Amino acid sequence: MVKVHLWSGLRRFTDGADVVELEAKTVGEMMKALVEAHPGLDPVIKAGVSVSVDGKLIARGLHEQVSDDSEVFLLRQLKGG
Amino acid sequence: MPLDTKTTGFKYIGTRPDRPDGIDKVTGKARYGADAYAPGMLHGVMVRSPHAHARIKKIDATKALALKGVKAVVTRADFPTGLEGEDWNIQENCMAGEVALYDGHAVAAVAATSLLLAREAAKLIEVEYEVLPHVTDVDEAMKPGAPAIRAGAADYSVPEGLHPNVMRYIEYGHGDLEAGFAAADLVMENTYKTEATHQGYIEPHACLAQLGSDGKGEMWVCTQGHWFIRRMSAAVLGIDVANLRVTPSEIGGGFGGKTTVFIEPVALALSRKAGKPVKMVMTRSEVLRATGPTSSSSIDVKMGMKKDGTMTAAKVTMRMQGGAFPMAPIDSALDCAFSCYNIPAVHHEGYDVLANRPKQAAYRAPGSPMAAFATESLVDEMCRALGLDPLKTRLKNASREGTKASFGPTFPRIGLVETLEAAIAHPHYAAPLGTNQGRGVASGYWMNWGGETSVSAALGEDGSVTVSVGTPDIGGSRASMALMAAEALGIPYENVRVNVVDTGSLGVNEPTHGSRATYATGLATIEAVKQISSKLCQRAADKWGIPAEAVIWEDGCAKPSGPNAGEFPPLTIGELAAEMGSTGGPISGHFEATPSGHGGSFGTHIVDVEVDPETGHTSVLRYTVVQDAGKAIHPAYVEGQFQGGAAQGIGWALNEEYIYGADGRLQNTVFLDYRIPVASDLPMIDTVIVEVPNPGHPYGVRGVGETGITPPLPAVANAVHAAAGVRLRSLPMSPPRILAAIKAKG
Amino acid sequence: MTQIHVTTTVNGDEVDFLADPRETLLDCLRDKLGMTGAKEGCGTGDCGACSVTVDGRLVCSCLVLGVEAQGKTIETVEGMAEGEKLHPLQRKFIEHAALQCGICTPGILVAAKALLAQNPDPAEEEVRYWLAGNLCRCTGYDKIIRAVLDAAAEMREGV
Ligand code: FES
Ligand code: FES
Numbered sequence: 014m015v016k017v018h019l020w021s022g023l024r025r026f027t028d029g030a031d032v033v034e035l036e037a038k039t040v041g042e043m044m045k046a047l048v049e050a051h052p053g054l055d056p057v058i059k060a061g062v063s064v065s066v067d068g069k070l071i072a073r074g075l076h077e078q079v080s081d082d083s084e085v086f087l088l089r090q091l092k093g094g
Numbered sequence: 095m096p097l098d099t100k101t102t103g104f105k106y107i108g109t110r111p112d113r114p115d116g117i118d119k120v121t122g123k124a125r126y127g128a129d130a131y132a133p134g135m136l137h138g139v140m141v142r143s144p145h146a147h148a149r150i151k152k153i154d155a156t157k158a159l160a161l162k163g164v165k166a167v168v169t170r171a172d173f174p175t176g177l178e179g180e181d182w183n184i185q186e187n188c189m190a191g192e193v194a195l196y197d198g199h200a201v202a203a204v205a206a207t208s209l210l211l212a213r214e215a216a217k218l219i220e221v222e223y224e225v226l227p228h229v230t231d232v233d234e235a236m237k238p239g240a241p242a243i244r245a246g247a248a249d250y251s252v253p254e255g256l257h258p259n260v261m262r263y264i265e266y267g268h269g270d271l272e273a274g275f276a277a278a279d280l281v282m283e284n285t286y287k288t289e290a291t292h293q294g295y296i297e298p299h300a301c302l303a304q305l306g307s308d309g310k311g312e313m314w315v316c317t318q319g320h321w322f323i324r325r326m327s328a329a330v331l332g333i334d335v336a337n338l339r340v341t342p343s344e345i346g347g348g349f350g351g352k353t354t355v356f357i358e359p360v361a362l363a364l365s366r367k368a369g370k371p372v373k374m375v376m377t378r379s380e381v382l383r384a385t386g387p388t389s390s391s392s393i394d395v396k397m398g399m400k401k402d403g404t405m406t407a408a409k410v411t412m413r414m415q416g417g418a419f420p421m422a423p424i425d426s427a428l429d430c431a432f433s434c435y436n437i438p439a440v441h442h443e444g445y446d447v448l449a450n451r452p453k454q455a456a457y458r459a460p461g462s463p464m465a466a467f468a469t470e471s472l473v474d475e476m477c478r479a480l481g482l483d484p485l486k487t488r489l490k491n492a493s494r495e496g497t498k499a500s501f502g503p504t505f506p507r508i509g510l511v512e513t514l515e516a517a518i519a520h521p522h523y524a525a526p527l528g529t530n531q532g533r534g535v536a537s538g539y540w541m542n543w544g545g546e547t548s549v550s551a552a553l554g555e556d557g558s559v560t561v562s563v564g565t566p567d568i569g570g571s572r573a574s575m576a577l578m579a580a581e582a583l584g585i586p587y588e589n590v591r592v593n594v595v596d597t598g599s600l601g602v603n604e605p606t607h608g609s610r611a612t613y614a615t616g617l618a619t620i621e622a623v624k625q626i627s628s629k630l631c632q633r634a635a636d637k638w639g640i641p642a643e644a645v646i647w648e649d650g651c652a653k654p655s656g657p658n659a660g661e662f663p664p665l666t667i668g669e670l671a672a673e674m675g676s677t678g679g680p681i682s683g684h685f686e687a688t689p690s691g692h693g694g695s696f697g698t699h700i701v702d703v704e705v706d707p708e709t710g711h712t713s714v715l716r717y718t719v720v721q722d723a724g725k726a727i728h729p730a731y732v733e734g735q736f737q738g739g740a741a742q743g744i745g746w747a748l749n750e751e752y753i754y755g756a757d758g759r760l761q762n763t764v765f766l767d768y769r770i771p772v773a774s775d776l777p778m779i780d781t782v783i784v785e786v787p788n789p790g791h792p793y794g795v796r797g798v799g800e801t802g803i804t805p806p807l808p809a810v811a812n813a814v815h816a817a818a819g820v821r822l823r824s825l826p827m828s829p830p831r832i833l834a835a836i837k838a839k840g
Numbered sequence: 841m842t843q844i845h846v847t848t849t850v851n852g853d854e855v856d857f858l859a860d861p862r863e864t865l866l867d868c869l870r871d872k873l874g875m876t877g878a879k880e881g882c883g884t885g886d887c888g889a890c891s892v893t894v895d896g897r898l899v900c901s902c903l904v905l906g907v908e909a910q911g912k913t914i915e916t917v918e919g920m921a922e923g924e925k926l927h928p929l930q931r932k933f934i935e936h937a938a939l940q941c942g943i944c945t946p947g948i949l950v951a952a953k954a955l956l957a958q959n960p961d962p963a964e965e966e967v968r969y970w971l972a973g974n975l976c977r978c979t980g981y982d983k984i985i986r987a988v989l990d991a992a993a994e995m996r997e998g999v
Binding site: 056057074077086 | 249250251263264265266267425426428429501502503504505506541543544688690790
């Protein structure tokens with residue numbers, strides 16, 4: 014199970030949890046599983062998020078691999094100048 | 095992708111050759127946005143709202159259209175309806191619909207056979223407005239009774255009970271905040287404010303657009319990213335992206351402000367209506383009134399510290415207005431607020447707020463300078479209160495590999511500690527100071543970016559190589575790409591030509607933004623040219639009749655290697671290229687990806703100022719930038735990024751601000767009044783390039799463009815405090831404000 | 841409005857054009873003569889990107905009318921190099937990486953050349969004040985000042 018850390022503002026969509034455990038092999042599967050487990054997160058993901066996997070910031074790389082011991086954080090969407 | 099990062103033994107990387115576009119740029123031949131002309135071209139001019147907030151009741155262009163030579167007028171009625179989300183925001187910003195949302199908001203546009211005629215016609219377009227109440231200050235915009243700019247547009251994140259101008263709300267953190275504050279010997283809390291500033295690129299936005307009634311078009315435009323321009327223009331006009339070919343001009347500065355559209359879709363719409371190419375060039379006052387300045391911000395920060403300088407807890411609440419549209423950069427601002435420090439308990443809260451101002455755009459490390467101003471000013475205040483050395487205190491708490499970042503994940507290899515150590519060791523930090531002089535320090539962070547990247551490389555018949563990239567060159571990046579290609583192939587720098595090509599020539603490329611070009615386009619360039627060398631090894635193997643695995647590429651030659659290779663004289667790239675037509679055909683390489691191993695860059699700045707107690711004027715006497723570049727490909731252009739970022743940050747700290755009148759109109763719309771630093775305002779800017787290689791790039795590169803604008807805001811404020819004994823918590827620290835503070839202190 | 845016929849000398853060549861009396865010299869150089877080396881950064885005399893010399897005097901061409909060029913001698917960035925031989929200032933700007941985006945470069949080169957014509961050995965401070973009317977947003981001026989001082993030194997030696 015991949016442990017996904019959410020930011021605390023999202024707790025109200027996940028019954029108070031800020032870590033969600035999911036079955037996923039890629040970032041894309043993880044996003045899908047997140048919304049399936051907590052449909053309240055759908056607008057969050059649609060509005061745009063970034064994902065950090067083992068310290069690497071991933072913008073839209075849905076194909077990027079995640080494993081059970083990956084450190085995964087859902088982060089706010091970022092944009093540079 | 096796992097990369098085999100090479101960090102030493104370079105032949106070309108780290109040298110300072112002349113840039114390939116140097117001669118064109120010193121002789122006036124380089125062609126920028128406004129330097130293009132087309133046969134039969136018309137000139138387009140925008141009609142803009144003189145009101146901060148007003149309902150558009152009627153637009154009458156009869157008189158304008160009656161002028162001989164006036165060929166088309168467009169209003170929002172000429173654009174498709176039904177757009178959603180950010181596409182709608184962009185369309186609405188390019189051309190107001192029912193309501194003009196800020197002073198300078200476009201409401202109509204006209205095209206005519208000459209610029210003078212188009213300007214005359216614009217004045218004849220009659221717009222009837224019903225003026226509405228407005229608000230321009232972020233704190234005012236959140237108060238009960240403030241006019242609601244777009245009621246009902248807030249997203250899922252906004253809790254009930256907040257003002258309808260609050261578009262987004264963010265909250266996150268970790269650790270036990272109360273325990274952290276309880277464990278501190280000193281807890282301090284202050285509010286800081288920053289005014290909006292402008293990127294201030296010297297080249298105003300310009301484009302030359304052509305669009306047929308069949309929806310096929312072309313555009314020449316100064317932009318940081320022509321695929322972005324293509325996508326946004328196509329969305330605003332309801333055409334297919336493939337039908338629009340966008341060619342980037344040389345670009346006269348962007349700093350984030352040229353990553354979106356303002357005039358481009360309008361020029362295309364005028365062209366479609368008039369059946370002729372249309373050129374549009376903004377005036378400076380249009381640039382200041384109606385492009386994308388930064389957000390203004392209001393920030394509360396609280397921090398706990400032990401007597402020895404250990405930080406125990408920190409909390410930030412940030413309010414930012416990003417104009418009359420959502421997406422002020424609160425996200426990245428909050429992420430940067432405490433990123434420099436390993437603090438056991440942190441809490442972040444942010445409000446994205448609407449105001450009657452232009453839609454903010456990115457500006458160099460969007461949000462980070464404001465956050466740094468608040469946090470790094472407070473850290474300085476606390477170090478003073480506890481009698482601690484500000485750099486050593488930063489070092490004590492510094493984030494390093496393995497630290498849980500304030501924004502959540504664990505930091506990979508980063509270079510903050512190295513920049514702090516280099517700053518402490520720098521002679522500047524120990525140099526004596528005179529009367530009314532003071533020294534300030536601060537650190538800053540930017541996370542950088544990878545982004546969609548597509549690069550092609552083609553081998554010429556003589557062994558030279560052409561590299562096609564999609565990231566416009568704003569500060570010498572073609573030189574850096576050529577250096578990386580030369581290094582990877584082992585051929586001279588001069589034998590590589592790098593071109594920035596149009597949207598028809600490559601897959602999607604994100605703009606030159608987020609400090610990504612040298613990192614992402616560089617990585618793709620290296621991978622693309624490596625495909626050339628491996629194909630050349632195959633050709634050599636075929637020729638020698640040995641397996642390809644027995645051929646290696648070294649110093650620009652294919653060489654046999656290994657036990658079963660046999661003895662053959664090396665084949666040079668030139669020899670192999672000359673026969674490629676008969677050995678299997680043309681050779682090229684291509685690489686595309688969305689790389690994400692960019693790795694952030696930290697910097698630490700030291701500044702000395704002198705404050706004149708009679709006038710409140712601040713002179714910057716000495717400045718040193720220390721920043722981690724991972725690996726400096728072309729050190730002169732890395733230094734240039736450090737120096738340019740510092741200069742912009744100094745301007746933001748001391749002079750620059752958007753001044754709105756009570757009527758909601760921008761009062762300083764020319765460079766005389768919106769004063770950016772000039773040569774006589776600044777000293778030489780010393781630079782120290784720290785190199786902590788980024789494992790995510792083949793040569794260890796980290797983006798360097800943005801971090802440099804972050805530390806100057808607090809560093810200058812801290813220096814002003816040291817020099818004059820007054821703490822300014824609002825930017826800019828203009829002479830009247832400093833003088834008032836000195837007087838108030840008595 | 842009636843156009844006026846203007847005859848003038850630009851970078852040593854006699855040229856002529858028709859100008860609307862409201863048009864600036866900058867517009868005429870760029871739009872009538874196709875000389876786009878001088879840039880418009882502001883149109884109000886504040887940025888120096890449009891710097892040229894008129895009869896040897898450094899001006900902002902956005903503040904001069906095209907019709908005022910009648911009978912005058914104009915020098916622009918396009919006239920600085922002699923054929924393929926760059927002016928020392930141009931060479932030093934490339935060598936010192938004194939340009940990033942390069943939009944300010946034509947104006948700064950023209951202004952620096954005018955400075956060195958009247959003061960071949962300026963101090964750093966003098967260069968900074970002379971160039972205070974030429975905005976550069978990219979470089980922080982450091983490398984620009986170094987390039988000008990280095991070019992001045994080389995020109996004094998008469999290389
Ligand atoms: S364009 Fe002439 S001074 Fe700016
Ligand atoms: S190099 Fe860009 S403005 Fe000077």
